[in-house]
Amino acid sequence: xxxxxxxxxxxxxxxxxxxxxxxxxxxxxxxxxxxxxxxxxxxxxxxxxxxxxxxxxxxxxxxxxxxxxxxxxxxxxxxxxxxxxxxxxxxxxxxxxxxxxxxxxxxxxxxxxxxxxxxxxxxxxxxxxxxxxxxxxxxxxxxxxxxxxxxxxxxxxxxxxxxxxxxxxxxxxxxxxxxxxxxxxxxxxxxxxxxxxxxxxxxxxxxxxxxxxxxxxxxxxxxxxxxxxxxxxxxxxxxxxxxxxxxxxxxxxxxxxxxxxxxxxxxxxxxxxxxxxxxxxxxxxxxxxxxxxxxxxxxxxxxxxxxxxxxxxxxx
Amino acid sequence: xxxxxxxxxxxxxxxxxxxxxxxxxxxxxxxxxxxxxxxxxxxxxxxxxxxxxxxxxxxxxxxxxxxxxxxxxxxxxxxxxxxxxxxxxxxxxxxxxxxxxxxxxxxxxxxxxxxxxxxxxxxxxxxxxxxxxxxxxxxxxxxxxxxxxxxxxxxxxxxxxxxxxxxxxxxxxxxxxxxxxxxxxxxxxxxxxxxxxxxxxxxxxxxxxxxxxxxxxxxxxxxxxxxxxxxxxxxxxxxxxxxxxxxxxxxxxxxxxxxxxxxxx
Numbered sequence: 001x002x003x004x005x006x007x008x009x010x011x012x013x014x015x016x017x018x019x020x021x022x023x024x025x026x027x028x029x030x031x032x033x034x035x036x037x038x039x040x041x042x043x044x045x046x047x048x049x050x051x052x053x054x055x056x057x058x059x060x061x062x063x064x065x066x067x068x069x070x071x072x073x074x075x076x077x078x079x080x081x082x083x084x085x086x087x088x089x090x091x092x093x094x095x096x097x098x099x100x101x102x103x104x105x106x107x108x109x110x111x112x113x114x115x116x117x118x119x120x121x122x123x124x125x126x127x128x129x130x131x132x133x134x135x136x137x138x139x140x141x142x143x144x145x146x147x148x149x150x151x152x153x154x155x156x157x158x159x160x161x162x163x164x165x166x167x168x169x170x171x172x173x174x175x176x177x178x179x180x181x182x183x184x185x186x187x188x189x190x191x192x193x194x195x196x197x198x199x200x201x202x203x204x205x206x207x208x209x210x211x212x213x214x215x216x217x218x219x220x221x222x223x224x225x226x227x228x229x230x231x232x233x234x235x236x237x238x239x240x241x242x243x244x245x246x247x248x249x250x251x252x253x254x255x256x257x258x259x260x261x262x263x264x265x266x267x268x269x270x271x272x273x274x275x276x277x278x279x280x281x282x283x284x285x286x287x288x289x290x291x292x293x294x295x296x297x298x299x300x301x302x303x304x305x306x307x308x309x310x311x312x313x314x315x316x
Numbered sequence: 317x318x319x320x321x322x323x324x325x326x327x328x329x330x331x332x333x334x335x336x337x338x339x340x341x342x343x344x345x346x347x348x349x350x351x352x353x354x355x356x357x358x359x360x361x362x363x364x365x366x367x368x369x370x371x372x373x374x375x376x377x378x379x380x381x382x383x384x385x386x387x388x389x390x391x392x393x394x395x396x397x398x399x400x401x402x403x404x405x406x407x408x409x410x411x412x413x414x415x416x417x418x419x420x421x422x423x424x425x426x427x428x429x430x431x432x433x434x435x436x437x438x439x440x441x442x443x444x445x446x447x448x449x450x451x452x453x454x455x456x457x458x459x460x461x462x463x464x465x466x467x468x469x470x471x472x473x474x475x476x477x478x479x480x481x482x483x484x485x486x487x488x489x490x491x492x493x494x495x496x497x498x499x500x501x502x503x504x505x506x507x508x509x510x511x512x513x514x515x516x517x518x519x520x521x522x523x524x525x526x527x528x529x530x531x532x533x534x535x536x537x538x539x540x541x542x543x544x545x546x547x548x549x550x551x552x553x554x555x556x557x558x559x560x561x562x563x564x565x566x567x568x569x570x571x572x573x574x575x576x577x578x579x580x581x
Contacts (some may be wrong), residue, residue: 053482061561066371068387081373168446178500212528217561235561298425307378
């Protein structure tokens with residue numbers, strides 16, 4: 001009896017250790033699928049390859065330590081500093097009137113996917129997981145005053161150019177090391193700054209999401225053949241905040257201004273002298289405040305000379 | 317009794333052996349020999365880069381007005397110190413480089429040149445202020461030396477670099493070992509007190525600077541970007557961590573390198 005029991009247990013032990021023996025003979029690590037056949041293991045490599053060991057899930061608080069006056073209270077009229085705008089963008093921006101926001105069509109208009117990163121809003125990121133394979137099929141990002149934005153990770157192609165354009169656009173992502181790189185197309189017309197600088201509906205955006213412990217840095221690069229002359233890059237930082245909640249934003253359209261039907265607030269081209277007020281107030285050259293690719297580069301300082309700004313606490 | 321126990325012990329030992337091997341197959345706990353930081357670099361940081369100033373333009377491309385510390389989470393002591401900014405005094409005291417120090421230098425517009433000084437140290441030179449930063453890797457002789465408390469504070473401080481690791485060997489059974497993920501992490505201390513901005517926004521001697529360097533691209537048009545996420549911690553003058561991220565474009569056509577001296581205003 002004792003011998004029989006000893007033999008039985010030895011057989012069980014041999015069965016359990018067989019994969020080890022196979023591995024030691026080949027000298028190569030066993031494929032992960034083989035390891036996952038065990039009853040006491042699961043193959044977490046599937047999940048790891050889908051998320052690349054990086055998980056952006058959580059509530060992220062914006063840190064307005066860059067361009068706070070522009071991003072929270074809002075930019076000043078005529079401030080295009082450091083933005084590679086085209087002449088067409090300047091012309092259109094000079095016709096812009098802030099009161100356009102009072103139009104019913106504009107009151108509840110969400111920020112587009114490219115601008116919202118710089119907007120005054122927290123963000124919630126979550127992952128959509130296939131219930132069977134447990135693979136991450138999409139990331140979702142939701143802000144205040146914006147729409148749910150899906151970033152598809154399942155390899156689907158972008159739709160036809162004739163497909164509808166939306167505020168969120170159509171986004172697909174793939175991993176580049178630990179950086180999530182996202183391509184977005186099919187954006188509705190929007191803006192690159194909330195002072196009338198337009199962004200066309202043929203623009204595309206590349207994003208790079210970088211996670212460093214509890215800090216999320218997102219680089220957005222917008223290409224717009226209509227209103228930009230060079231790619232427009234911005235990098236924005238968020239801090240993980242487990243106590244944050246992105247509240248609902250049930251926007252309701254109301255009659256804000258009693259104006260005749262069909263009137264759209266605007267200024268005729270060349271008639272808007274207010275766009276130079278910012279330059280005067282801050283003691284900056286008007287040509288600098290009109291933006292353009294040249295103003296993005298350090299050598300532009302040689303052109304404008306040494307200047308001490310007069311801007312101070314303008315919007316506190 | 318012994319005849320009954322022995323086989324059980326044998327099975328337990330076999331199971332333990334099998335379990336350990338499975339972990340080893342995944343590489344979960346196996347000790348790794350020290351690696352040469354340059355040899356395992358996950359990205360190529362070397363080359364000439366130019367800052368592209370699409371953010372904070374009015375604080376970076378021109379000298380901000382005294383008292384203009386918008387966006388910086390300064391506390392009361394920080395605001396009081398900033399309000400005493402006197403560039404003439406700094407110039408006279410030989411402290412014109414106060415706004416070119418480690419917490420600020422990556423925000424100062426200009427070109428930078430990154431090279432490997434040796435297999436364990438990255439070197440960053442800046443046009444602006446003609447500054448040099450050295451990033452010795454943790455574990456190297458220089459890296460260990462950089463953390464010595466006897467070091468004198470300097471504008472660029474003492475930095476220790478490491479490759480940011482992806483994964484922590486997590487999961488139910490461990491998972492793969494952490495690996496360099498593409499980001500360079502640099503922690504800098506022993507920094508001579510200076511300015512976060514040219515207009516005297518202060519940081520103190522106790523400041524700890526943490527930076528993450530990511531190389532991105534190439535984009536569809538061939539652009540390669542360097543993004544530097546900067547986190548400044550200064551309990552004396554800041555209410556919380558101060559975050560900025562600066563971007564640089566890689567120069568492909570050869571540099572036009574024009575080092576300039578520090579200036580106080």
